[in-house]
Amino acid sequence: MGMNIQETIASPLVWHPQTAAEAWQLKQTYDIEAVYTSGGTLLRTQWESGISAMPQHLIDLSAIRGLNELRVGEAGLVVGGQTSLQSCRSNALLSRHFPMVTEAIRTIAAPSVRQLATIGGNVASSIGDSIAALLGYDAEVIWFDGTREHRALLSEWLHEASAAKRGNERLLLSVLLPFEESLGETPVSNGAEDLTSQMKRFGAYHKVGRREAFTPSVVTACINGVLTCSNVIKQIRIALGGGQTVPVRLEGLEKEISGADVDGQLLRHVYDRTIELFEPREDLFASAAYRKSTAANLIVSELWKAAKDNTKQL
Ligand SMILES: Cc1cc2nc3c(=O)[nH]c(=O)nc-3n(C[C@H](O)[C@H](O)[C@H](O)COP(=O)(O)OP(=O)(O)OC[C@H]3O[C@@H](n4cnc5c(N)ncnc54)[C@H](O)[C@@H]3O)c2cc1C
The missing domain is CATH 3.30.43.10 (Uridine Diphospho-n-acetylenolpyruvylglucosamine Reductase, domain 2)
Structure with missing residues (x-):
């Protein structure tokens, strides 16, 4: 020892x-x-x-072997919990496959802090600004129970941690990011039918703070999805957090809008349901109502933008 x-x-x-x-x-x-x-x-x-x-x-935990690197594993990209935020930020594999995580890390603190701060600490705190982006990619965590390693969805792990009496006391080893399914090559289209089968991935991460940069978050929001070229939602993940709020996926809303067309009615539904489902913690800096409407505006505007860009490309 x-x-x-x-x-x-x-x-x-x-x-x-x-x-x-x-x-x-x-x-x-x-x-x-x-x-x-x-x-x-x-x-x-x-x-x-x-x-x-x-x-x-x-x-x-910094002397535990093998936890301060990123490597490609069978199930995806394994980010050792002891990897510094600075190393994560400059990692090419992370930015190529999970750009919203890189973007989220870019917004955390300043370079001097990011040299010391780790992804494991950010996640284990249950309130780190990288979490909403990780949830947007269906991230998992690998943790140790004293005898063996376990894999769990990050969303479930966070949920259990916030329900536990003494908070999160499990030993986090790594974060696992499953590679996104490839949408394949765009097929050569001969007619309308082929066109409607084409898919487009879209996504965005936003951190709204009290100032422009180097500031604690008020809201963090991540949206990650796939649209058909006629703007039907094929896949969607919506994750929200910020401040002292433990980030969550809005799974109820995701289910409701999967398979739906992105139109005015849908965007109104997304706005209303985000306000209903997201339960941010308030503090001296921002009310829950302000956080809810900020989150709803971010999600709706990103969905609208994705649909508009998609239509432009036709
Ligand atoms: C000036 C400044 C600005 C900051 N700005 C931001 C910001 O913008 N966004 C943001 O998200 N954070 C910010 N932070 C907070 C902090 O730097 C980050 O959250 C950082 O990623 C925490 O990582 P760490 O390795 O330093 O964690 P630590 O401080 O070592 O630990 C954080 C918590 O997690 C627990 N823990 C750590 N590792 C593990 C593990 N492997 N298993 C189980 N539990 C563990 C610890 O007990 C502790 O409760 C800021 C901090 C400073 C000083």
């Missing part, structure tokens, strides 16, 4: 486990006196602002 260093009397003991099993064991041993730490950037702000007290034991 790694060395523990007590830097000053007031500082916590910092443990440096080499394996997930050791990290998990330390958490069992010290329980509520211990906290997992990755980059420590969010934890530090929480201690400094008094949101949480500095714990007696810090379990530093």
Whole structure:
């Protein structure tokens, strides 16, 4: 087991486990006196602002082997939880296949913080700004229960974490992004029938903050879908978050609009249902009502834009 260093009397003991099993064991041993730490950037702000007290034991996860890289696995792109946001941001595979995740990471903090901050910490916090974009790609998480690794949909993992009494205490290892199904080559069209079978992927991620840049989010929104060339929704994912809200997918709305034509009536429905279904937390900076209408406007305008661009290309 790694060395523990007590830097000053007031500082916590910092443990440096080499394996997930050791990290998990330390958490069992010290329980509520211990906290997992990755980059420590969010934890530090929480201690400094008094949101949480500095714990007696810090379990530093950065020495666990194999968690600080991106690699192509059988089920998709595996992003090790200890990968820094800066490495994620400059990774070509991530930006080629999951551009909205790269975009979301671009909007987080500033370069100096992104060098230390990790994707695992962003996700494990349950409120990180990368989460809505990850949900937009049906991301999964790989976590460790002390004996073995588990795979779970990120959306379910977040839901369980917010329902758990003591918050999220599971050890997150990696984030898994399944590659999107290829829509294939655009077929050569001979007539109207062929044209209507053509598909177009669209997507967008937005972070609305209190200022233009380097600011906490008020709303994060991700939309990712496929339209036929006659603007029928073939596939759609809508994810919303921001501020202290644990991001969610609007699965009820996604089901309602799958197979529907994008027209004025549909856009009104999307607006109304987003307001109904999204339950953001309010704080001093923005009311729930403001967050709801901002989210609904973002989703509706992206859907409208996708349909308009699609029609232009005919
Ligand atoms: C100036 C500044 C600006 C910021 N701006 C933004 C912003 O715009 N958007 C944003 O989303 N965040 C922002 N942050 C917060 C933070 O930097 C990011 O959320 C970052 O990604 C957290 O990662 P970390 O590795 O530093 O996490 P840590 O601080 O190490 O951990 C975060 C939380 O997750 C837990 N944890 C960490 N790793 C694991 C794991 N593997 N398994 C289980 N639990 C774990 C920790 O116990 C802690 O509760 C900002 C921070 C600063 C200081």
